[in-house]
Amino acid sequence: MRVMIVVAYDGSNYSGWQIQPNGVTIEQKLNEALTDLLQEPISIMGASRTDAGVHSLGNVAVFDTTSRMPADKISFALNQRLPDDIVVQYSCQVEDDFHPRYAACRKTYEYKILNRKMPDPTKRKDTFHYYYDLDVDKMNEAAAYLIGQHDFTSFSSVKAQVKSRVRTIYTAKVYKEDDVIHIRLTGDGFLYNMVRIIAGTLIKVGAGEMEPMYMLEIFRGRNRELAGPTAPAHGLTMIGIEYE
Amino acid sequence: MRVMIVVAYDGSNYSGWQIQPNGVTIEQKLNEALTDLLQEPISIMGASRTDAGVHSLGNVAVFDTTSRMPADKISFALNQRLPDDIVVQYSCQVEDDFHPRYAACRKTYEYKILNRKMPDPTKRKDTFHYYYDLDVDKMNEAAAYLIGQHDFTSFSSVKAQVKSRVRTIYTAKVYKEDDVIHIRLTGDGFLYNMVRIIAGTLIKVGAGEMEPMYMLEIFRGRNRELAGPTAPAHGLTMIGIEYE
Incomplete structure (x- = not known):
């Protein structure tokens, strides 16, 4: 079985x-x-x-x-x-032919940013500490551009070897609880480093270095260098997968 | 200085x-x-x-x-x-004569219980995993009996060597966020193991093994054995201290 x-x-x-x-x-x-x-x-x-x-x-x-x-x-x-x-x-x-990677599904990831001046040692392993104030409303506005079917070439590692870089994002929300900003994304699949590059880009938006509307330029350019940096791995949690 | x-x-x-x-x-x-x-x-x-x-x-x-x-x-x-x-x-x-233990202050502690069937490895170091469903409303009702000035003999380790076991609790709240139950206490001071014994007692109330009103009996008896067990250390976080 x-x-x-x-x-x-x-x-x-x-x-x-x-x-x-x-x-x-x-x-x-x-x-x-x-x-x-x-x-x-x-x-x-x-x-x-x-x-x-x-x-x-x-x-x-x-x-x-x-x-x-x-x-x-x-x-x-x-x-x-x-x-x-x-x-x-x-x-x-x-079923004997069920394959978790090829079956149709919705995957949810969450990236957590601890947004305060000093690090919190009790959260050091699952949040990325970011010192400067981030504007959560602007980050949420930028995240909304992710929703829908897009070519995510600009938001994926050049190392990713895949046929298609088109993916569909169903929901993209940014919200703050106490000192922690949560970036939560649900989609039909994610390319290599995609969530971490999205997080790095939204941090740039939150820091005021990029306008939310610039997300459109990043998509259009199909160039990894247009997006923000790859945020550190330890802020990322895979939340779960729902299969049809 | x-x-x-x-x-x-x-x-x-x-x-x-x-x-x-x-x-x-x-x-x-x-x-x-x-x-x-x-x-x-x-x-x-x-x-x-x-x-x-x-x-x-x-x-x-x-x-x-x-x-x-x-x-x-x-x-x-x-x-x-x-x-x-x-x-x-x-x-x-x-000030040169300021002593953090003897100055008048309000201390806040929090005890966190992960209340779900399976452990969550990402929360294993700062929550106590409790398998059976806990009734948060009853826990909160029991916690209300803690508020005020009381002799906390029943809620302290017999090992505690202190002149007086009278302490004042200003606020005592129990609330649930996702799978985590928070027990948050603010008081003028806490005896050895006091928060962990309170947590162990409130867990008994939440599990239906003790009625909230039984808190009165525990206070009256001035006997450590009347209260619940000492909950494990790793669920406890000292939140902070405010000095007058």
Whole structure:
């Protein structure tokens, strides 16, 4: 059977999701724990290959197993074999041909900015500290230009190797709670570094270095250099994925 | 001159505030950084000796120095000598006889409970995960009994060596934001383990094991065993201290 797991993690201590020669990754930890639990070699397929330092409340992965353990019980048994910075939230059986990356879905990401003069050590691992005052209304106005179907070439790393850089953003909101500015985006998919480049661009808008309307120029130019810098990884959290 | 510093820290990696033979403490780290910065032996006096694992957004300490460095510049220079889980928020000169523990003040503490079925690894260091549904309205109703001047013997560790266990609570509120229940208390002072015992008691109320009105019985009995258990340290954050 094919089993889906929904995985939350604090990415601070990992070299990202995807297995790599140097550094411990989330995928590796999950493969090891699943292989140990199910007593057969397990290799998961993840939905989002988050970068080093990026967190998640609900990344999705699937794997195939011959085990007869009820799929919905796997999460509990698995958590006993995982470190406390990786917690499987949920597990269930899915169709044998379900692939978390190719199925139609809505993904939600959140970028958090701690906007105050002094750093807050209790928030240092999941917010990006930005010293100068940011204008949240202007950031929200700029974010509204993201909504809809666009070519996101200007908002993606030149390293991204993909056929099409067209993506659809369904919602894009910027709001402040206490000292923390949240940038929350939901879309049908995100290119490599796209959310972090959007965050870096919105910070420029919030700081008054760019007018919200300049977002149109950035889209039109199809040039990475028009957008703002790539904001640091640790401010980013993958919130979750809804499948149709 | 006497200098006051306001200190925020993630207490996860420390054996609490107070210097002790085994384990690294916040007080020790501050003394070392200040001694290095000011080039004379510095020994701080702290307002709240928080336990191992307890966090702070604004604990207060003072020290005396012969340095001519402007008091308000000390925070910046000090932060360059501190690890990133301790951040001095502010520094200023105070009267030579000001003592942060004996001056009249209002202290605010917050206890955070993550109330959902599965743990959230991104919140594991500053919330206490509680699996069963808690009734926030009942917790808030029980918290209201704390307000005013009371003998808090039942809500303090038997280990606390103090003349009087009478304290005044000015505000006591329980509210929920997303999955996190906040218990926020402001008072003229708190006994050893008092906030954590109050949190443990309010959890019992929220879980339906104790009626809110039972708070009156707990006060009357002046017996630690009547109250709930001491909630774990890592859910507790010292928010700040206001001096008159």
